[in-house]
Amino acid sequence: MGSSWDVGNWPSFDPHNFSQLRPNDPSAPSTPITYHPTHERTLPPPDQVISSEAKNILLRQFYQRGDEKLRPKRAAPENLSPEQECKHPRASFASSSEPPK
Amino acid sequence: MFRRHNITARIFERQIHTPAPGTSIHRARRFYENIVPASTIYEVECPDNSFRKFTEDGKYLISFSRNHQDLIVYRPTWLSFSCKQEDCDNQPLPPKAKKFESFFTQLYSVPLASANELICKDFFLYAETNQFGLFATSTAQIYDAPATGGAIQGVPSIEKITFHLLRLEDGVVLDERVFRNDYINLAHSMGVFLFDDLLAIVSLRYQRIHILQIRDSGSLVDLRAIGEFCREDDELFLNSSAQALSSVDKRAPHHTPVNNAVNGSPLEQPAQENPFLSGIKQRLLSFIVRGIQNEEKDETMRIQSLKKKFYFHFQDYVDLIIWKVQFLDRHHLLIKFGSVDGAVSRNADNHPAFFAVYNMESTEIIAFYQPFNILQMSSDELYLLFEQYCDHFHVPSKSSPYMNFISSHSNNIHALEQLRSSKNKATSFPLFIKKVLVSLPFNCQSQSPSPYFDQSLFRFDEKLISAADRHRQSTDHPIKFILRRPPHTLKFKIKPGPEAGITDCRTKRISSFLFHPILPLALSVQQTLFLQPAVVNIHFRR
Numbered sequence: 001m002g003s004s005w006d007v008g009n010w011p012s013f014d015p016h017n018f019s020q021l022r023p024n025d026p027s028a029p030s031t032p033i034t035y036h037p038t039h040e041r042t043l044p045p046p047d048q049v050i051s052s053e054a055k056n057i058l059l060r061q062f063y064q065r066g067d068e069k070l071r072p073k074r075a076a077p078e079n080l081s082p083e084q085e086c087k088h089p090r091a092s093f094a095s096s097s098e099p100p101k
Numbered sequence: 102m103f104r105r106h107n108i109t110a111r112i113f114e115r116q117i118h119t120p121a122p123g124t125s126i127h128r129a130r131r132f133y134e135n136i137v138p139a140s141t142i143y144e145v146e147c148p149d150n151s152f153r154k155f156t157e158d159g160k161y162l163i164s165f166s167r168n169h170q171d172l173i174v175y176r177p178t179w180l181s182f183s184c185k186q187e188d189c190d191n192q193p194l195p196p197k198a199k200k201f202e203s204f205f206t207q208l209y210s211v212p213l214a215s216a217n218e219l220i221c222k223d224f225f226l227y228a229e230t231n232q233f234g235l236f237a238t239s240t241a242q243i244y245d246a247p248a249t250g251g252a253i254q255g256v257p258s259i260e261k262i263t264f265h266l267l268r269l270e271d272g273v274v275l276d277e278r279v280f281r282n283d284y285i286n287l288a289h290s291m292g293v294f295l296f297d298d299l300l301a302i303v304s305l306r307y308q309r310i311h312i313l314q315i316r317d318s319g320s321l322v323d324l325r326a327i328g329e330f331c332r333e334d335d336e337l338f339l340n341s342s343a344q345a346l347s348s349v350d351k352r353a354p355h356h357t358p359v360n361n362a363v364n365g366s367p368l369e370q371p372a373q374e375n376p377f378l379s380g381i382k383q384r385l386l387s388f389i390v391r392g393i394q395n396e397e398k399d400e401t402m403r404i405q406s407l408k409k410k411f412y413f414h415f416q417d418y419v420d421l422i423i424w425k426v427q428f429l430d431r432h433h434l435l436i437k438f439g440s441v442d443g444a445v446s447r448n449a450d451n452h453p454a455f456f457a458v459y460n461m462e463s464t465e466i467i468a469f470y471q472p473f474n475i476l477q478m479s480s481d482e483l484y485l486l487f488e489q490y491c492d493h494f495h496v497p498s499k500s501s502p503y504m505n506f507i508s509s510h511s512n513n514i515h516a517l518e519q520l521r522s523s524k525n526k527a528t529s530f531p532l533f534i535k536k537v538l539v540s541l542p543f544n545c546q547s548q549s550p551s552p553y554f555d556q557s558l559f560r561f562d563e564k565l566i567s568a569a570d571r572h573r574q575s576t577d578h579p580i581k582f583i584l585r586r587p588p589h590t591l592k593f594k595i596k597p598g599p600e601a602g603i604t605d606c607r608t609k610r611i612s613s614f615l616f617h618p619i620l621p622l623a624l625s626v627q628q629t630l631f632l633q634p635a636v637v638n639i640h641f642r643r
Contacts, residue, residue: 058493059433061486062458062468069392 139593140643143600147201175205209272275319296428331464388466427542508556551616575610597625
């Protein structure tokens with residue numbers, strides 16, 4: 001009771017379940033309310049351009065290892081195992097187009 | 102999950118079930134479990150040609166005449182006959198089934214080689230988009246050729262190698278490219294790599310990688326020649342600066358050129374005496390030096406490290422020559438370096454191999470791997486990449502999508518199990534790596550795309566038959582193809598040679614197998630090493 005949801009008289013476990021529901025009024029079509037985020041943490045940078053990576057994954061691995069070799073090393077010896085490398089933050093690949101120093 | 106094996110049940114299931122995402126081709130290929138080339142016609146009467154292979158789209162069968170001078174192209178058709186009896190399926194085949202012409206129609210025969218040339222019968226590359234075929238003819242090899250004109254000492258020379266580009270539809274020769282007094286490894290297309298419309302030809306003698314493009318019109322266009330010079334205008338620049346300096350020197354003879362990048366020696370000497378390394382060798386050595394320099398922070402340690410790791414082996418690095426090349430994508434090449442002896446010898450296992458990744462556009466070396474574990478650029482890193490990303494070494498191109506479905510240990514669990522078990526069985530890991538890396542860089546188009554070689558459909562003895570098209574030792578026993586999935590039944594057998602087997606066990610026989618990429622049709626060719634005619638069997642689905 002109290003439910004104006006009686007489109008089709010569908011059975012329900014508890015008739016009070018749908019008492020809050022306002023069915024769509026076909027006479028006054030309304031667009032659904034758009035969600036606006038209340039914070040700005042997830043906004044993309046204003047100059048972001050999404051494009052596909054030209055190099056395939058194998059070449060990306062070659063470039064990554066090459067960049068790591070040519071970057072000046074830290075004092076502690078690095079263990080260049082492939083599993084750990086995958087978790088390092090990816091180096092910027094624009095550096096590969098620089099002329100060699 | 103148990104899947105029904107009955108073909109009718111599978112067809113009904115295909116009508117109502119969509120396949121899992123990304124597996125529509127795999128599901129379509131499963132029908133090849135039901136349609137197998139189980140019937141064999143022994144000793145087909147066929148012309149005495151050496152059959153090379155089916156093209157990857159299955160439209161042509163390429164063969165060469167016995168005298169290696171003509172190219173003969175056939176179109177695969179199918180045996181057709183009429184039968185008036187009641188039970189036609191069990192009737193024996195009509196006598197015309199034993200003729201080669203019932204299965205193949207000859208399209209044309211084109212003479213490619215002139216008088217003293219021979220067609221290299223191991224060489225054939227197919228450009229699928231335009232149905233172009235690339236063939237090679239060469240004159241005889243000269244072994245002790247003098248090293249003239251920038252050639253490497255120790256590499257044999259061939260007076261004339263011609264590459265012919267043909268349109269396979271009608272056999273018209275569209276273009277030719279001639280290399281004189283050069284040496285290109287033509288066996289199994291090892292010295293040439295085709296990727297989409299780009300062709301990389303390795304001239305071992307002059308140490309150049311020629312990059313050509315096959316245009317749609319059928320012409321071969323030179324793009325660049327990497328070796329002595331990296332960029333297209335390097336040669337022009339060096340020659341023009343040499344000229345400018347020689348004219349400066351004539352006008353002011355007392356003026357000594359200081360820090361001249363081109364000439365370290367007096368200007369009278371010819372350019373070949375230039376002690377500076379140029380081109381790709383310079384790029385390679387400077388990459389190695391920068392890698393070693395970056396390892397040490399301390400200046401004295403750095404010099405020590407350079408002395409020990411680089412200058413000690415300097416001459417070995419300088420003496421490296423390009424062995425083999427493949428494309429990794431349109432701009433990157435994987436180059437294998439080694440010593441001169443290794444390039445020429447048949448068994449390259451004993452010679453250490455060095456790998457480099459080179460970017461043609463920026464002319465930079467991206468990576469370098471060597472067999473010794475001195476630096477951290479050793480071959481086991483390359484092996485790890487090969488193990489994880491094997492399919493990317495088999496560079497897939499848009500024009501040949503079937504390449505994605507050839508079984509390798511990156512796309513097939515059974516091939517991966519095989520690799521793992523041989524890795525565990527190997528006594529020495531470095532030797533195992535060396536054995537595996539011998540196959541890099543890959544030969545172009547050397548694996549058959551036939552679904553009967555798909556490891557997830559069939560299990561077969563890899564030593565007797567496999568997707569790689571090379572000749573194998575022939576046995577009398579038929580080669581069995583067994584289903585991978587339950588009920589693990591034997592589906593069909595391939596038996597090369599005559600039906601009764603060979604009684605004379607002394608002569609060594611080799612067989613080769615040509616599988617049609619789409620139809621359930623295969624040819625097995627068994628030949629002895631003497632010039633006896635080959636025994637050809639046709640295996641097909643009746």
